Amino acid sequence: MVFPLKVVGRNEEDFEGFVVSVVQTHAPLSARTVTTRLSHAAKYLAVTVTFVAESREQLDAIYQELTDSGRVLTAL
Numbered sequence: 794m795v796f797p798l799k800v801v802g803r804n805e806e807d808f809e810g811f812v813v814s815v816v817q818t819h820a821p822l823s824a825r826t827v828t829t830r831l832s833h834a835a836k837y838l839a840v841t842v843t844f845v846a847e848s849r850e851q852l853d854a855i856y857q858e859l860t861d862s863g864r865v866l867t868a869l
């Protein structure tokens with residue numbers, strides 16, 4: 794199943810790379826599967842990573858690693 798994962802955090806220089814690296818440890822990605830969007834005041838960055846999810850356990854592991862980092866405000 795193709796799954797779009799949206800992750801929101803503070804607009805830090807390496808936030809996009811951090812999100813991509815976490816997802817890549819659990820699922821293969823290509824460069825075209827990542828988009829970003831800044832908040833109106835540019836304080837926050839939303840990173841959307843679209844990938845093929847293979848199981849609920851895979852998704853749970855990704856969400857857990859992202860939220861445990863302390864850098865992620867929301868993962869949808």
